[in-house]
Amino acid sequence: MSEQNDLVKRRFEELEEIKAHGINPYPHRYDVTSDSKAIITSFTDPQNEEETEAQKQVTVSVAGRIMAIRKMGKATFCHIKDSTGKIQIYLKRDDVGEDAYGIFKLLDIGDIIGVKGFVFRTKTGEVSIHAHSFELLCKTLKPLPVVKEEITETGEKIIHDAFADVELRYRQRYIDLIVNDHVKEIFIKRTKIIQSIKRTLEDQKFFEVETPTLQSIYGGANAKPFVTHHNALDIDLYLRISNELFLKRLVVGGFDRVYEFVRDFRNEGIDRTHNPEFTQVEWYQAYGDYFDSMNLFEEVVEKACIAVNGKPEATYSGTVLNFSSPWKRVRMVDAIKEKTGLDVTNTDKAALIDFMKANNYEFDPKIAHSKGLLIANLFEVACEEDLVQPTFIYDFPIDTTPLCKPLREYSMQQLEEMKKDPEQVIYAERFEPYAYKWELGNSYTELNDPVLQRKLLEEQVERGRGGEEETHPLDEDFLNAIEVGMPPTTGVGLGVDRLVMLLTDSQSIRDVIFFPLMRPQ
C-alpha cells in the first residue's frame, strides 16, 4: 500500500477535515465557462471607472490544478493550471467568506479547484481572476514536485528545481506532463504531425484501414518478433513486426490507395532511437512506382514540419534540417563512390572485401557470400554519417529485400543471366529517406511478379535454415494473394517516432512516446 510519509499523512488529515465540514472532496461535475488562455488573451484594460465596474460584473468560471500558493494572511494568491495554460487567482477572505477561506487553507499544490470571479489586472501587471467563490473538485493525496518559475526583468523564464529525474519522468508520465510544460508541448506536436500526415494522404485519396496486430505468420520486415499464445485455438501468435503483407493483400483486393498507422513490435534492444513498440505509417499506391513515393514522402514530411514549426525547417541538436522538397536523390552506388572513391559496379567481390578490410569498414562475415549485402553494408558504415540534410538513397542491391522489384532497365533475359553470376549485383527499386543520419523510412516499387516473389521468399527461408537470423517463415497466403494478382504498386513505411524526434528536437525516442517500456520495479 501507499507509504505514509508525513506529507501524505497530512493530506489525509486535511481530507477528513474537509469532509467534516460537509464538503464532498470529489464532486461529480463543474460548469466551466472559460479557460486561462482565452481569459488572458481577451482581456483589455479598462479606461475609466465605468469600464472597471462593468468588468467586475462579468463572471467567469474556470477549473484547474493548483500549481502555486502564496498566502498573505487574509488574502491568498494562487496559480491554477488548465489544459490551455496558467492563470492567477486572487482570493480574499472578505469576498469568499470566512468558512470558505478556512477551507481554502486546507488545500495544497496539486489539488483541483473550480473558481468563479471577475477578471482584472493586478498592481504588478498580471491578468488574474478575483474570486467570488471556489469549489474543491479533487483533493489530492500525493505531493507534486515543486517547480518554480521566475520571470526575469528581460522576460526570460527561469525554471527552478525542474522535475528532471528521467526515470521518474518516464515511469510517472502524468507527473511529468503536469509539471513540465515542454513535455506536453512535444506530445501536442506529435499529434499534430500525425494529423498532418493523415491530411496529406487523405488529400491524395488514400484510404485509412486497419489490419491485424496478432499474426500467425509474421513478415514484411526482418526482425525478431514477440510471441504470444491464443488459448482457445491453442496456437502461438506473433505481435506484428510490420503490416506490409496485409496492406498488399488489400491492394490485391482492390483498395488502390491505402494507409495505416500501426504499432509494430520488435523484440530487440532498447536505445535512444529504438523502443520495442513503435509507430509506423505505411501507405500503398497502386499504379505508382518508387519515384511517386519519393515525391509523396517529401510532401508528407515537409507539410508535417510546417504543421508544427511553421516552416519547412527544423533544428535538431543545433543542426538546421531543411525539409523543403525536392530532396537530394542519390543512388547507393554513387553515394559510395563519392565517399570512398570506389566504383563498386566494376569491383569484384574479393576486391570489395579487400577494400573494406583495408579501410576498416566493418562487416559481419555472415554476409560475405553476397556482394549485394556487402555493398549495402559498405554504404551503411561509410556513407550514413554524412546524410544530415534530407536525402533519398535509392537503388539497393536486391539481396537486401525479397519484396521489391528489380530495376526496370533490366531485360528479362538479362535478369536471368545476372542471377546465375554471383559477381553480378541486381539492383532493386528501393529507396530509404535519410535525415540527420537516420533512416526515416523505407520504400519500394513493390514486387508483383508471383514467380520471382515466391523464389525470393523461399530463398530467404532457406537462408533462415542456414542459420541467418531474423528471417521469417514462408507466408503461403501472401504468395497466393500475389498470384491472384497485385497491380503495379509502390509502398512506403515511415517511422513516426523518429520523425517526431527530428521535428521536436527530442534526444530520445522515450521523449516522444508517452509510456516507453521500462523494466518493472
Add this chain to the structure above:
RNA sequence: GGGACCGUAGCUCAGUGGUAGAGCAUCUGCCUUUUAAGCAGAGGGUCGGUGGUUCGAAACCACCCGGUCUCACCA
C-alpha cells in the same frame, strides 16, 4: 550482452572514513495586490538492497536491484 557513470528528505542537490546537510515543499505564528512573495520558528532520512573491510561506513570492497550515456545488436 560489454564499458563508463549515477542512486542521499516529497522535489532539486551538497556531503570522500568520525555517526545527516541546504533550498523549495510541509507544519506553527505574523501578514488583504503577491508572484522563485516575505519574516520568525518547527518537524521530516533504514543515505537503492544485501554482505564484507574497519573501533567506526552515506563514503572503501563484492554481489544484487533500478537508471543514464555509450558500444554491440537493430532493413
